Structure formats: structure tokens, C-alpha cells
Amino acid sequence: MSDTSVKFVPEPERYEFSAGPMHHFALARRDFFKFLGAGIAVFAVAKNSLAKQETAPTHGFHQEELPKDITAWLHIGEDGTVTAFTGKVEIGQNIRTSLAQTVADELRVPFESVRMVTADTALTPFDFGTVGSRSMPTMSPQLRRAAAAARDLLAGAAAREWNVPVEGLAAVDGKITDPATGRSLRYAELARDKTLAQNLPAEDPVTPPNEWTVAGKPIPKKDGRTFVTGKHQYTPDLRRPGQMYGKVLRPPSFGATLTSCDAKAAEAMGGVVIVRDGDFIGAAASNERDASKALEAIHTEWKEVPQISRKELFSYLKQNATAKSDDRSRRIKGSVEDGLTAAAHRLDATYTVAFIAHAPLEPRAAVAEWSDGKLTVWTGSQRPFAVRDELADVFHVAEANVRVIVPDTGSAYGGKHTGDAALEAARLARAARRPVQVVWTREEEFTWAYFRPAGVIEIKSGIAADGALTAWEFHNYNSGMSAIETPYTVLNQHIEFHPTQCPLRSGSYRGLAATANFFARESLMDELASAAQLDPLEFRLKNLSDARLRAVLEAAAKSFGWPRKKTQGGQGFGIAGGFEKGGYVATCAEVVVDRSSGAVRVVRITTAFECGAIVNPDGLRNQVIGANIQGLGGALFEAVEFENGRITNSRFSRYRVPRFRDVPDVEAILLDRKDLPSAGAGETPIMGVAPAVGNAIFDAAGIRLRGLPLVPNGLPTVKT
Amino acid sequence: MAKPIELEVNGKRYSVQCDPESPLLYALRDELNLTGTKYGCGEGQCGACTVLIGGVPRRSCQISVSAAGSKPITTIEGLEQDGHLHPVQQAFLEAGAFQCAYCTSGMIMSSVGLLSANPHPTPEEIVQFLQGNICRCGTYPRVIVAVQQAARTILENGRG
Numbered sequence: 001m002s003d004t005s006v007k008f009v010p011e012p013e014r015y016e017f018s019a020g021p022m023h024h025f026a027l028a029r030r031d032f033f034k035f036l037g038a039g040i041a042v043f044a045v046a047k048n049s050l051a052k053q054e055t056a057p058t059h060g061f062h063q064e065e066l067p068k069d070i071t072a073w074l075h076i077g078e079d080g081t082v083t084a085f086t087g088k089v090e091i092g093q094n095i096r097t098s099l100a101q102t103v104a105d106e107l108r109v110p111f112e113s114v115r116m117v118t119a120d121t122a123l124t125p126f127d128f129g130t131v132g133s134r135s136m137p138t139m140s141p142q143l144r145r146a147a148a149a150a151r152d153l154l155a156g157a158a159a160r161e162w163n164v165p166v167e168g169l170a171a172v173d174g175k176i177t178d179p180a181t182g183r184s185l186r187y188a189e190l191a192r193d194k195t196l197a198q199n200l201p202a203e204d205p206v207t208p209p210n211e212w213t214v215a216g217k218p219i220p221k222k223d224g225r226t227f228v229t230g231k232h233q234y235t236p237d238l239r240r241p242g243q244m245y246g247k248v249l250r251p252p253s254f255g256a257t258l259t260s261c262d263a264k265a266a267e268a269m270g271g272v273v274i275v276r277d278g279d280f281i282g283a284a285a286s287n288e289r290d291a292s293k294a295l296e297a298i299h300t301e302w303k304e305v306p307q308i309s310r311k312e313l314f315s316y317l318k319q320n321a322t323a324k325s326d327d328r329s330r331r332i333k334g335s336v337e338d339g340l341t342a343a344a345h346r347l348d349a350t351y352t353v354a355f356i357a358h359a360p361l362e363p364r365a366a367v368a369e370w371s372d373g374k375l376t377v378w379t380g381s382q383r384p385f386a387v388r389d390e391l392a393d394v395f396h397v398a399e400a401n402v403r404v405i406v407p408d409t410g411s412a413y414g415g416k417h418t419g420d421a422a423l424e425a426a427r428l429a430r431a432a433r434r435p436v437q438v439v440w441t442r443e444e445e446f447t448w449a450y451f452r453p454a455g456v457i458e459i460k461s462g463i464a465a466d467g468a469l470t471a472w473e474f475h476n477y478n479s480g481m482s483a484i485e486t487p488y489t490v491l492n493q494h495i496e497f498h499p500t501q502c503p504l505r506s507g508s509y510r511g512l513a514a515t516a517n518f519f520a521r522e523s524l525m526d527e528l529a530s531a532a533q534l535d536p537l538e539f540r541l542k543n544l545s546d547a548r549l550r551a552v553l554e555a556a557a558k559s560f561g562w563p564r565k566k567t568q569g570g571q572g573f574g575i576a577g578g579f580e581k582g583g584y585v586a587t588c589a590e591v592v593v594d595r596s597s598g599a600v601r602v603v604r605i606t607t608a609f610e611c612g613a614i615v616n617p618d619g620l621r622n623q624v625i626g627a628n629i630q631g632l633g634g635a636l637f638e639a640v641e642f643e644n645g646r647i648t649n650s651r652f653s654r655y656r657v658p659r660f661r662d663v664p665d666v667e668a669i670l671l672d673r674k675d676l677p678s679a680g681a682g683e684t685p686i687m688g689v690a691p692a693v694g695n696a697i698f699d700a701a702g703i704r705l706r707g708l709p710l711v712p713n714g715l716p717t718v719k720t
Numbered sequence: 721m722a723k724p725i726e727l728e729v730n731g732k733r734y735s736v737q738c739d740p741e742s743p744l745l746y747a748l749r750d751e752l753n754l755t756g757t758k759y760g761c762g763e764g765q766c767g768a769c770t771v772l773i774g775g776v777p778r779r780s781c782q783i784s785v786s787a788a789g790s791k792p793i794t795t796i797e798g799l800e801q802d803g804h805l806h807p808v809q810q811a812f813l814e815a816g817a818f819q820c821a822y823c824t825s826g827m828i829m830s831s832v833g834l835l836s837a838n839p840h841p842t843p844e845e846i847v848q849f850l851q852g853n854i855c856r857c858g859t860y861p862r863v864i865v866a867v868q869q870a871a872r873t874i875l876e877n878g879r880g
Contacts, residue, residue, distance in 0.1 A: 092820025092857050220816055227821035228809040230756020230796035234822060237755035245750075287750055289742055361760050361768055361822040361856050410758075410822025411856055442761040618816055622859065626819055629858030652765035652854065660847040663860045 035123070039077040039191040040157075042150040043199050073125060074103065074146040076154070080174060080188030082107060082114045084143055087127025088135045089119040089382055090408040091416070093682045094619035095135045097222045098215075101615060102140045105214040106147035106207055108171040109187070116222070119406035121388045129383035129417065131508060133581040133680025136615065140678055144206040153198055157190045209613035209674035216672075218618030223408075234410050235365040235380045240435035243367065244273070246428040247291040248438065249281040249298060250448060253645030254504070256302040266297040273432040274298070284428045284436045307645040308503050314352050314456050317478045321498040329497040331485060336460065339471025339492030343462025345531040350458050351520035352707040353479055354639035355451040355504055359657060362410020363445040368425035369435040374401045379422040380409035387419030391426055413630070414508035414683075415449055446650035451640055452509030453502060455479025457520035467532035469543050474521070478502055480513025483580040483687065486521055488543040504642060510627070511683040514580045515634065515690060519708055522576035522691030527704065535563055536575050536695065546579070548610060548673075552586040553577045555669050556608035560588035570595055572700025576691035582679025583611040584671075587628070587688030590664075591696040598714030600700075602632060602662075602693055608669040609685050612676035624668040624685040631689030633658045637712045656712075725789050729754065730798030740786035745769045747785045748795060756796035756825045760854070767853030770826040770833075771795050777833030779852075796825040799832065807877070808832050811870035812863075819857035827853050831867045840871055 033041070075083045084103045090096040100114040107114075117123055119130075128134075151171045158176035159166035162183070170177050177184035209216065226232040251258070258279045266283065267274050272294040273284045283294035308316050340346060366379035375397060381387045384404040392399045409416065421438045429436035440448070455478045462471040472490040478500045485495055509515075529539035537557050544550055556562075557575065564573050570593040577586035590604040609624050637656045641649040649655045668685075690708055698704050701715060724735040729752060736751045743762075748754045748771070757780055760768030764779040771780045774791035799806035805813065808831050818824045827850065834841060834849040841849065846867050855863065 092818075094819070220813070221818070224813050224816070224818075225805070227818055227824050228805065228812045228828060229800055230754075230825045232821070233755065234758075236759060237749075239753060239755070287738075288746065289739065359856060360820075361758070361766065361854060362820070363759075409820065411820035413856070439759065442763070442766075622816060622819055622862070625861060626858035629860060630856065651763055652761045653763055657854060657856065658858065658860075659852075659854060660850050660860050660864075663847075663858075666861060 033195045036075045036083060037077050038193060038195050039075055040150060040153055040194060041073060041075045041197040042146045042153065043073045043197065074143065074150055076150060076187055076191045078188060078192045080113060080186060080191070082109055083117055084114060084146075085117045085124045086139050086143065087119055087121075087124045087385060088139055089130040089384065089406045091130065091382065091412045092410070093135070093623060094221060094616065095130075095139070096408065097219060098136070098615045098619055099139060099143055100222055101215045101217070101219055103143050103147050105212050106144045107151055109174045111214050111219055113174065118408075119384045120403070121384055121405070122403040126385050129386060131382055131414070131417065133583070133683045136611075136678045136680045137582060140615065141206070148206050149198060153196060154187055154190050157194070157196070158185050161185065161190075215615050216613070217616070219616060220618070233407055234362050235367060235378050235407055236362065236437070236439045238367045238378055238407070238437065240367055240369055240437075243435040243437055244284040244286060244428075244432050245288040245291050246282055246284040246425055246436045246438040247288065247295050248424050249283075249295045249300065250444065251279070252302055253304050254307060255645060256304045258300060259303050260301040262299040266294040269294050269297065273428065275428055275431045277427065280424075280427065282424060282428050284432045284434075288439075304645065309643040310639075310641055313454055313503065316503065317454065317456050317500050320501040321477055322500065329481060329499070331493065331495040333490075334492035336471045336473045336492045336494045339490070340460065340462045342464070343470045344465040345528070346460070346462045347524065347527055347531060348458075348460045349524055349527065349706060350456065351516075351523060352457070353455050353516040353519065354708060355454045355506070355642070356509065356634050356638045357446055357451055357640055357655060358413045358415030358449065358509060359445065359652075359655065360411040360413060360415055363440040363442060364416065364421040364449060365437070365439040366419075366421040366425040367435055367437045368422065368429040370426075370430055370433070373397065374403070375426055376403045376405070377422045377426055378405045378407060379419065379425075380412070380416055381406055381419055381422065382412050382414070382416045386417070387422050390419045391422060394423055395426060395430070413510040414512070417508055418450070420448070442652065443650045446640075446655060447647045450505040450507035452634075453479050453506035453513070454504075455513065455516050457516060459520060459524050461524060461528060463528050463532055467529075467534050467539055467542055469528075476513065476517060476520075479516040482512035483514035483517045483578060487546055487549055487578055488525070488540070489545055490543075504640070510630070511580070511686045514578075514683070514687050515631070516708070518576065518578050518687040519690045519694065522578065522688070523694050523704075523706065526574070526691070526695040526698065537562055540575070540577065548584045549577060549579055549586070551671060552584045552608040552610050555671060556586040556588050556606050559608070559667060559669050560590075560604075560606040562588055564590075568592070570700055572696040572698065574692045574695025574697070574699055576688040576695060578687060580684050580687060583609060583681060583684030585609050585684050585688045587692040589689070589692035589696040591693060591700050593697065593700040593715060595701070598716060600636070600697060600711045600715060602636070602664045602696075604665045604667075605689065605692070606667045606669065607685060607688060608671060609681065610671035610673055611679040611681045611684070613674045613678045614670060614672045615678055617670060617672070620670055620681050621668050623681050624670070625666045627683075627685040628666050628668075628689050629658050629663055631686040632662060632664075632693070634708060635690035635693045635710055636662075637709045639709050639712060725785050727752075727785070727789055728792045730794060731792070736785065738785060741784045743781045744771070744783050744785050744788040744793070745780040748780060754795050754797050758822060758825055760823070760826070765852070765854070766823070766826070767830060767850075768823055768826040770829040770853070772829060772833055775833070775836055777830045794829075796829060799828070806832065807873040808835065808867070808870040811866040811873065815862045815866040815869060817859055817862035817866040819859055823853060823855045827855065827863055831863070831870065834867065835871055835874060839875060841867070843868070
């Protein structure tokens with residue numbers, strides 16, 4: 001069987017995404033209650049769209065189609081079960097737990113009675129994606145407002161029941177109570193026989209963090225038991241009736257184009273479906289092995305194009321920078337020239353960062369099933385709605401006829417924004433007329449996914465005799481704009497991002513370019529401290545007015561014991577800090593360098609982190625410590641090796657990631673600011689690791705390393 | 721064509737129809753629908769596919785069905801008994817020793833193997849034994865805490 005009607009080219013992506021368009025939502029009100037049963041429902045509407053809706057009915061729900069800009073909703077069933085719906089994805093960052101805590105807290109119900117339905121384009125509201133540490137700052141308040149509105153609805157229902165004013169009633173422990181008489185009605189009783197729905201009022205007051213009872217507590221991961229028993233089904237674990245297993249024939253190198261293809265032998269194999277569609281060649285069979293055998297039987301020839309290799313990377317990035325300037329990628333204050341002229345010390349330096357791979361342990365995977373022209377896809381993606389749109393576009397079907405469901409996924413770290421496996425599975429399933437699962441191999445994952453972009457950063461700087469910064473010129477080539485600005489006080493600044501042609505497919509990675517920009521900035525700050533003959537912490541604080549950043553630097557330093565006296569040869573200490581995405585981070589690192597072998601061991605990391613009011617301190621601690629350990633990989637040894645369009649270290653045996661033996665004593669200091677809104681925590685805690693370790697290596701060995709990874713092969717210059 | 725191979729998995733006997741030289745991992749996942757055992761790398765480097773063969777932790781992506789067939793096999797699905805979690809599972813749950821948890825089955829199976837060979841490991845021995853299990857979320861310190869807790873429970877209650 002062969003099918004050649006649709007051509008698709010998965011588009012590469014770069015940097016962070018800007019806000020996308022809103023979309024129609026297919027679930028009508030009658031379907032909603034049909035699906036969930038009777039009860040009470042509240043729909044949270046995006047703030048900026050409420051104005052537009054003023055002319056539409058706002059109380060009660062008179063239209064059949066739900067409005068386009070709903071961001072979350074909540075249902076209280078006749079049995080008292082609370083179900084909250086969000087398009088966000090659980091990828092190990094623990095939002096299923098922390099968002100359920102938020103709902104339980106605001107609705108005054110036990111945590112256990114809240115069920116979260118996540119990331120299903122047929123059931124949950126449109127969501128741009130689980131990206132940019134946005135789940136907590138955006139979804140948490142929306143669900144909270146929905147829960148507060150639901151509480152009001154329940155109180156109103158009780159007031160009508162008792163024929164009393166609603167003002168005196170209270171919501172406590174899943175009940176509406178009347179303190180005047182002591183009587184109460186459970187939510188389940190109030191929701192019975194009702195199909196009551198309400199759009200969320202614009203500014204319903206919500207419970208402030210110092211009055212939280214369920215949020216703010218270290219509640220264990222929801223459904224934890226299904227993970228320790230192996231029962232949770234990740235996408236590769238799904239088995240649909242009649243499911244086949246698909247494999248895709250990959251080109252020999254990036255950018256290669258197909259010149260000939262002979263699939264006769266493969267097509268003659270029994271029980272195998274072959275798809276040839278433009279440059280896409282795939283096979284589906286009743287097991288992976290047969291699908292692979294079929295691909296091996298296909299004879300192909302490719303036209304390859306010469307490509308640059310890793311050894312030429314950094315000069316290539318600089319030479320291929322976009323010449324035209326763009327105001328959005330440049331910040332200028334004062335005159336860097338004047339600042340440099342006035343400086344007592346000047347320091348210029350160039351920093352580089354390698355491409356690294358996300359290497360999520362669950363590889364990209366999807367199961368696709370066509371039925372009556374409708375497509376359902378299960379896939380581990382951070383952007384289910386974007387994958388739905390991509391599928392609708394590529395296969396020329398209406399969005400309403402595509403459903404994307406994301407099972408809780410085996411991590412992503414920014415690496416699962418695209419729908420590659422979903423497209424491949426859907427293409428094969430359409431030809432096979434049966435469900436098809438595609439699970440990428442580790443080698444495919446390392447080769448055909450996208451990478452954290454490599455970059456070159458050039459800095460010119462100056463300080464006055466007393467150590468005050470006088471000039472700061474910062475150019476980032478290719479890696480990106482996140483945290484490109486300095487948090488320090490400098491009157492004369494020129495900060496600029498230069499997009500360049502990029503030799504490898506690049507995209508988001510936990511923290512985006514902030515890790516690169518932190519590394520360059522905080523390394524140079526350390527060099528400047530040394531030039532000013534000031535302690536690195538003292539030098540930073542001297543140039544810093546931001547109170548939240550000062551607080552994390554001081555907290556990390558205090559717990560670490562900064563400044564510390566060296567107690568053994570080869571020991572060194574480093575510090576780094578900054579802020580991004582509403583989170584403030586400071587990291588202290590201790591390393592020990594073995595001068596005879598050049599081996600560098602990170603023995604201790606202390607990271608202080610502040611992201612406003614903490615929703616789940618246990619989940620947050622897990623995130624912060626995990627981010628620090630993951631960050632050690634990119635700091636010390638991770639780098640994607642490539643040569644002429646091929647990845648040459650596409651296996652865990654050749655691409656080193658942090659393992660048990662690499663783990664130092666890691667301490668997380670969590671500052672809980674109940675007076676500030678909760679920000680996300682998935683990304684920022686990773687950002688201080690690389691510069692803190694680099695600075696510690698300098699302190700230990702007197703060698704300044706200006707490239708990430710710092711020591712893939714130890715410190716060569718002190719080898720004997 | 722493949723001929724049936726006898727396997728004993730989690731105390732049950734199965735007759736599996738597959739290529740005897742294919743990795744045990746696929747027989748478990750695709751033939752027996754025991755999907756708690758995960759694919760992570762296919763080269764024995766990440767530990768996600770770890771199962772016990774004759775009580776010893778082995779990478780099921782690296783051992784063929786025919787080679788595995790002579791000894792009883794235990795997968796993550798076989799640890800729970802009468803609705804009670806194995807002490808290692810219970811300790812992982814209590815320590816919150818996971819984030820995305822994709823590595824968790826392999827971590828638990830390796831840890832069960834470790835504790836049956838060495839009921840009271842030092843942290844250094846845990847690190848040494850689990851060095852072949854990758855957790856990309858970086859939850860390693862909690863895994864060490866969980867294994868130590870499980871060791872205490874097993875010593876007290878006698879189940880391992």
C-alpha cells in the first residue's frame with residue numbers, strides 16, 4: 001500500500017514563542033454537561049477579552065458555543081467531585097498537584113476531591129503551551145478566580161434554598177454553612193439536578209497567600225502511586241485496538257534530499273504498510289522490528305549538501321549574523337564610549353556556549369487514530385493545541401476534527417514544542433487505516449529533535465576605581481535574548497542580540513538563552529571583581545539595587561558560608577545570580593580540582609530561589625534541586641558533536657549527562673514571599689549553575705574558562 | 721517464522737510468539753503488555769528498562785528473549801503484592817523521588833536488586849550501583865534517600 005497525496009515538512013522553530021491567536025472551541029454547552037453530568041460549572045475568561053463581551057449575556061450561559069477566550073474551567077458534580085480543566089501539560093514539573101492545590105484551597109474542599117483534566121484539545125480550553133514558566137503565574141490565578149466564582153454560585157444556591165441573604169453565608173470544608181443557624185449544605189447537594197453555568201466575573205477577590213490552607217503545603221504528587229507501580233501510561237505505553245508500529249526512514253544528513261527510492265521489496269513484505277510522500281518515507285507493521293526490517297529493504301539515494309562542523313561553529317555564527325539592526329533586539333542607555341573612557345579598569349571577553357540536547361528520557365512519541373475523517377492523536381507535547389493546528393493544516397481537516405491528548409509526559413525541558421512524531425504517526429495511520437504508534441529511538445531523539453542554540457557572547461566593560469560599573473556592552477550572537485539585560489546598575493549600556501543563520505535545528509531549552517547570558521555576564525562580573533580587588537559577592541552587591549536579587553544572593557551566601565576559607569588544595573568557591581521569568585536565583589558552588597589529573601569535581605551547590613508565594617514547597621524544592629543537577633551537565637560536559645550534517649554523539653554512551661556520581665551536595669534555599677504573586681519555577685533555578693561553577697574553577701585553579709561546557713575533558717592546562 | 725518461547729514473568733508462565741533473538745524489552749511491552757518497563761536508549765546506558773532476571777537487575781533492552789527465558793523475570797508490575805507496595809516503591813512514593821517519573825520503574829527495579837544483594841548499602845554503594853540509571857530531571861538525591869529508607873523498612877519488616 002502506498003499513499004502520496006500529502007507532503008509535510010516539519011518546520012524548525014527558534015527562540016521563545018510570541019503569543020498566538022485564539023481559536024474556536026468545539027465543545028458546546030450541552031456536550032459539556034453530557035460529558036460531566038449535571039452540576040455547576042464556571043468558565044474563566046481571559047481578562048482582556050471581558051471588555052469585548054460586555055454586550056453578550058454574562059450571567060447564565062445562553063449561547064450554544066462556548067466563548068473563544070476561555071482559559072480554564074471548573075465543574076462541581078452531583079457527587080461533589082470537583083474537576084478543573086486546563087490546557088497545561090504535566091511534564092514532571094508537578095502542575096497537576098500544584099494547580100489542584102490552588103483549586104482546593106480557593107473552593108474550600110479537600111485536595112483529594114479535586115481532579116485535574118489537562119491538555120486534551122477536546123475537553124480543555126485553548127492554551128498556548130506549557131512554556132516560559134507560565135503555568136503558575138497565569139493558570140493558577142485563573143483557576144483561583146474560577147473557584148472563587150463557583151463558591152459564590154454555591155452560596156447563592158444555598159441562600160435561595162434557605163431564603164436568607166447570601167452575605168452571611170460561609171464556605172467551609174466542601175459545604176456552605178449559615179453561621180446564624182448552624183445549618184449547612186454540602187456542595188454535592190447544592191449541585192444536584194442543576195446545570196448551572198457562569199462566565200467568570202472579571203475581578204472576583206481571591207484568598208491571599210497568608211490565608212491559604214491547602215496551597216502552600218508540601219502535598220505529595222497527585223497519582224504518585226501510578227508512577228511507582230508502572231501503571232501510568234506514557235504515550236509509548238498506549239496500546240490501541242489493532243495498533244501498528246511505525247518507523248520513519250531518516251535522511252543520511254541534515255538537508256539531504258531524496259533523489260531515488262525503490263520500495264518494491266519492502267512493499268512485497270506481508271503485513272507492512274509503506275508510505276512514500278515527498279521526502280517522507282515510513283513503514284508501519286504489527287511490531288517495530290518488522291517496520292524496521294521493511295525500511296532496511298528500501299533502497300534510497302540522497303543528494304547531500306556540505307555543512308559546517310562543530311570546529312567551525314563559533315566563527316560561522318559571528319560571520320553569519322544578520323547585518324540589519326532591529327530596535328527590538330537592542331537596548332542602549334547613555335554612552336558606552338564615555339563609560340569606557342571614564343573607567344579605571346577595562347575588561348573585554350568573549351564567551352561561547354555549545355549546542356546541547358534535551359534528551360528527555362521519554363523520547364518523542366505519538367499514537368494516531370483516524371475514524372470517519374476525524375483524527376485523534378496522543379502525544380507527549382508541551383503544546384497540544386499547536387500540534388492540533390499543525391495536524392489540521394497538514395492533513396487538510398478542520399481543527400474541530402482533530403483531537404490531541406497529552407498523557408502526563410516523561411519530561412520535555414522545552415524540547416517538546418513541536419509535533420514531529422504526531423505528524424509521522426498520523427501520516428502512517430492514514431495510509432494503514434489503523435492506529436499507528438511512532439516512538440523515536442534515542443538516536444533519532446539526539447539527531448532529529450532540536451537543540452539548545454549555540455552562541456557567542458562578546459562583552460566590553462569598565463569599572464571605576466571604587467568598583468562601580470561605568471560601561472557595559474554586550475552582544476549575543478544566536479543564542480537568544482532571554483535575560484540579556486544586566487540586573488546591575490550601569491549608566492552606559494549597549495546590549496544587543498544578533499540573530500544568525502544557525503547550522504542545526506534549534507529551539508527552546510529550559511531557561512532559553514538566559515543560561516548563556518547569565519554565564520557570560522556573571523563570569524565577567526567575577527573577572528571585574530578580581531580587577532577591583534573586591535570579594536565577588538561584595539562587588540555584585542555594590543552594583544546592585546534590586547532588593548529581590550540582593551535577598552537571594554545574601555541568602556545563598558549565608559547558607560553556603562560565603563566568604564569561605566579554603567581548607568584543602570584545589571578547592572575553590574564561586575557565586576552567581578540574576579533574575580528571569582519572575583524568579584530570582586543565586587547559586588554558590590564549591591569545586592575541587594585535582595591538579596595532577598585535571599579532574600574537576602563539583603562538591604557542593606547552594607541555590608537560593610524566590611518566585612513569590614510558594615504553592616508547594618516540596619514540589620518546588622524538587623524542581624530547584626533537579627534544575628541544578630541538570631544544569632551541571634550543560635555547565636561541565638554536555639555538547640552536541642556534529643560534522644557535515646551528522647550528529648556524531650547521538651547516544652548516551654557518547655553524550656554524557658549527569659549521573660549519580662556527578663551529584664554534589666545540593667541545597668535549595670526557598671524564600672517564600674507571600675506578599676508577591678506566584679511565578680513559575682521550572683526554568684530560572686538552572687541559570688546560576690554554570691557561572692557559579694566556572695567562577696569556582698577560577699578560584700580553585702586560577703584558570704578562567706569562557707566556554708560551555710567548561711571541562712568536558714577536565715582541565716587540560718594543569719595536566720602533568 | 722518466530723516460534724513460541726516460554727517465559728515466567730511475575731510468577732505467571734507465558735508463551736510468547738516472537739523472534740528469540742529480539743530484546744526481552746519488546747516481548748514484555750508489546751507481547752505481554754507490561755509497559756511499566758520503559759525504553760530509554762536501547763544500548764543499556766540509561767537503566768529505564770531494568771527488570772530482575774533470577775533476582776538480578778538486567779537491562780531488558782540488552783538481553784534476548786531466548787537468553788532471558790531460563791530464569792524467572794520480575795518487572796515493576798510484579799512488585800506489588802495483595803495491594804501492598806514493595807518497600808522500595810513505598811519509599812520512592814514517600815520521598816517523592818521522581819519528577820516526570822519515566823525513569824522510576826528502572827530506578828526501583830535496580831534498587832530492589834541492590835537491596836537483595838546488599839541489604840544495608842552505604843550512600844557510596846548506592847551511587848555505585850545506580851550509576852547506570854539516568855534521571856534527566858535530576859532527582860538523584862531523593863532516590864538515595866528512598867533507597868536508604870527502603871533498606872530500613874526491609875530490615876525491620878523482613879520483606880525484600
